Amino acid sequence: MKVSIITTCYNRVSTIRDAIESVLSQDYPDIEYIIVDGASTDGSVEVIRSMMNDLRWKASFKFVSEPDGGMYEAINKGIRMASGDIIGLVHSDDMLYDSGAISDLVGMFEKTGADFVYGDGIYVHANNIDKVVRYWKGGFFHRWKVRLGWLPLHPTCYIRRDVMLREGLYDESYRIAADTELLVRYLYKARLKVAYMKRLVIRMRMGGLSTDSEKRRQMWDEDIRLYKAHGFAARSTKLMKMMWKVPQFIRAFNMHSYPER
Secondary structure (H helix, E strand, O other): OOEEEEEEEOOOOOOHHHHHHHHHOOOOOOEEEEEEEOOOOOOHHHHHHHHHOOOOOOOEEEEEEOOOOOHHHHHHHHHHHOOOOEEEEOOOOEEEOOOOHHHHHHHHHHHHOOOEEEEEEEEEEOOEEEEEEEEEOOOOOOHHHHHOOOOOOHHHOEEEHHHHHHHOOOOOOOOOOHHHHHHHHHHHHOOOOEEEEEEEEEEEEOOOHHHOHHHHHHHHHHHHHHHHHOOOOHHHHHHHHHHHOHHHHHHHHHOOOOOOO
């Protein structure tokens, strides 16, 4: 079972090496790694090209660097380039949690026959990846939870490629909330076979599109629009979505050591 992992990048020279290294270190042998760069000018391209020559590579590597209209256009481009059975994302600020993450995800697909598998993840401080800020436990899937604002952590979600091609890719009219829209569409509308893997999949640095305080108003507006589009009670669903996040900070605050996988 081939896994296509997509990383999108634009001027992330300080973090892209860690993202690539986390894929490079995976013990799963059948990985196709796709990096879609938006014509970076800060040295990111040079880092990517240097790492493509790493002799440890077991994965096949696809790389493109050209201007694009933003992250979701770049992700869609990567999906169209993909040839794997399963598709997942590792953003340029993030890292797979450990070397066995992909092997365990594939094992869950094989065990359950699922269309969509998700797990747990942590947010870490942008300048100190050992400092956990949020601990996102996905919990078991129930379709009714989606209508109450629950969603799994997006970069822990791995989805069969044929499902994505059938159900549609990211809606690029959403600049920040296209991931939320896709998850609502897949988990509520499409009625996929979904499995939860109770283990950490990803480490995410705080400060991405949806965690930037300057973008929160735009995220609010886009979430309201997408919930209305799917027939949800938009404002109450958005508020409940925010409430699901409260325990994540409590878990991080109460932690006395780095979490096991």
